[in-house]
Amino acid sequence: MAEITFIGAAGTVTGSKHLVSTGGKHFLVDCGLFQGVVDVRALNDVPMPIPPSEIAAVVITHGHLDHIGYLPKLVKDGFSGPIYCTPPTEALMEIVLEDSAHLQQHLTQRGFQHERPHALPPFYDEADVAKTLTMVRPQPLHTPFDVAGVATATYSNAAHIIGSAFVTLEMDGKKALFSGDIGRYDRPLLYDIDPIGAPDLMVCESTYGGKVHPPQPLEALRDALLKGIGGGGAIIIPAFAVERTQDIIYAITQLQQTEPKLAHLPIHLDSPMADKVDALFAKFPDAHKPIPLGTDGAPFGCKNFTVHRTTDESKALNNVKGPHVIISASGMAAGGRVLHHIHNHLSDPTASLIFVGYQGAGTLGFLLVHGAHTVKIFGDSLPVRCQLLSLQGYSAHADKNDFKRWFATCTSRPHLYAVHGEVESATALVAMVESGNGWTADVAKRGETVTV
Numbered sequence: 001m002a003e004i005t006f007i008g009a010a011g012t013v014t015g016s017k018h019l020v021s022t023g024g025k026h027f028l029v030d031c032g033l034f035q036g037v038v039d040v041r042a043l044n045d046v047p048m049p050i051p052p053s054e055i056a057a058v059v060i061t062h063g064h065l066d067h068i069g070y071l072p073k074l075v076k077d078g079f080s081g082p083i084y085c086t087p088p089t090e091a092l093m094e095i096v097l098e099d100s101a102h103l104q105q106h107l108t109q110r111g112f113q114h115e116r117p118h119a120l121p122p123f124y125d126e127a128d129v130a131k132t133l134t135m136v137r138p139q140p141l142h143t144p145f146d147v148a149g150v151a152t153a154t155y156s157n158a159a160h161i162i163g164s165a166f167v168t169l170e171m172d173g174k175k176a177l178f179s180g181d182i183g184r185y186d187r188p189l190l191y192d193i194d195p196i197g198a199p200d201l202m203v204c205e206s207t208y209g210g211k212v213h214p215p216q217p218l219e220a221l222r223d224a225l226l227k228g229i230g231g232g233g234a235i236i237i238p239a240f241a242v243e244r245t246q247d248i249i250y251a252i253t254q255l256q257q258t259e260p261k262l263a264h265l266p267i268h269l270d271s272p273m274a275d276k277v278d279a280l281f282a283k284f285p286d287a288h289k290p291i292p293l294g295t296d297g298a299p300f301g302c303k304n305f306t307v308h309r310t311t312d313e314s315k316a317l318n319n320v321k322g323p324h325v326i327i328s329a330s331g332m333a334a335g336g337r338v339l340h341h342i343h344n345h346l347s348d349p350t351a352s353l354i355f356v357g358y359q360g361a362g363t364l365g366f367l368l369v370h371g372a373h374t375v376k377i378f379g380d381s382l383p384v385r386c387q388l389l390s391l392q393g394y395s396a397h398a399d400k401n402d403f404k405r406w407f408a409t410c411t412s413r414p415h416l417y418a419v420h421g422e423v424e425s426a427t428a429l430v431a432m433v434e435s436g437n438g439w440t441a442d443v444a445k446r447g448e449t450v451t452v
Helices: 038-045 071-076 087-110 126-133 218-231 244-256 272-283 311-319 338-345 364-369 400-407 423-436
Strands: 003-006 017-022 025-031 057-059 083-085 136-138 145-147 151-157 165-171 174-178 201-205 234-238 267-269 305-307 324-328 352-355 374-377 380-383 387-390 415-419 440-443 449-451
Touching: 003 201, 003 415, 017 165, 025 071, 071 087, 071 126, 083 087, 087 126, 087 136, 087 272, 218 234, 218 244, 218 352, 218 387, 234 338, 244 267, 244 272, 244 324, 267 272, 311 338, 324 338, 338 374, 352 364, 364 374, 364 387, 400 423, 415 423, 423 440
Parallel strands: 025 057, 057 083, 083 136, 174 201, 201 415, 234 324, 234 352, 267 305, 267 324, 352 387, 415 440
Antiparallel strands: 003 017, 003 449, 017 025, 145 151, 151 165, 165 174, 374 380
16 A cells, blocks of 8 residues: 655655555655745755655656755665656756755855854755765656656656656555646647546645736846836846746747837847756757747747856847847846846846836845835845736745646546645645545645555
């Protein structure tokens, strides 16, 4: 009889870890870091319920840090089994984990003790990441593979980010589906979500289980860029390096073809990590919809495009005059190069700042979109004088309507456990499937063990 223990992403939207136990073996589905406020991040220091050396394998759904970021720590603590994921996720994992190790080391060297309780050392370093990457065994979509001799796993397209998948496990005569993060239908870059099939149990994310997203905001982005051009100065777009940056660049490419005022607008990407992710779309053409790839090497056929990889190249943007776009991470302005650009332009009335996604509580982005008149960056108190806009349609997570459409592809009546969501969202998803689909469902609790 198979059992599932919810270690992470139960009552939170980060730290995805689900321990599967069957046939005398244990393996994980996802292995992410907890992120966010101090109390949530502190959960990263809670020991695993069993020693990592006793975990036989890890099955990864996609390459976001809250689903893979704990892997090098697991390896450092004794895990030595295979790590399964799709081929694009393997490539993305290298980018994301190396960046995570670098950032942890940087924060420790800078003395940012608030990032870890009691000034604990980094979870892992570049050597731990390198060892972790040697243990990855990529698996294609729709092709069953063995896990620890006790389960058969099959990946299906989840439409969340490049390479993302939900996984169906067959074990002890039952099927358990783990959603990872589910994306949206009708995305410009990614194919639609695969059908569910007929699982007996579903462990399903619920990030926006009770909400409906605005429509894809292509026209809203067009209007925001035109306002920025009218202002006459820099147009700063904080954007996550994985997927959000690619969505924005492709949207600008589309707008360049229809809006004359945008056809010659200089576009600057100031994110080495995002540049590496851009390259994955060329490396894995079957993992996304057909898209133009510029003959000059610019991603998605974007015109007037320049990548700034080195620190000096980033600093050179300070001298650019007139309307120009700077896309840089992080998406919530919580760190990274974009902080320098916001610092330089926040008090400039000719400049514009366009947020293109959710802003977490406590971040600089949150303060700005909620009307702060003055903020502190690098110790300087800066008045907000630039034009500030916020677009809300670029989420890569399924909303209530996407879930309804996806659940309609299920040909069984599984029991659903809602994970990876705040309690309100998870509860809304549970209510939706109970009333709309006739399924049974519960909100997963951290530390709880259930039977498949």
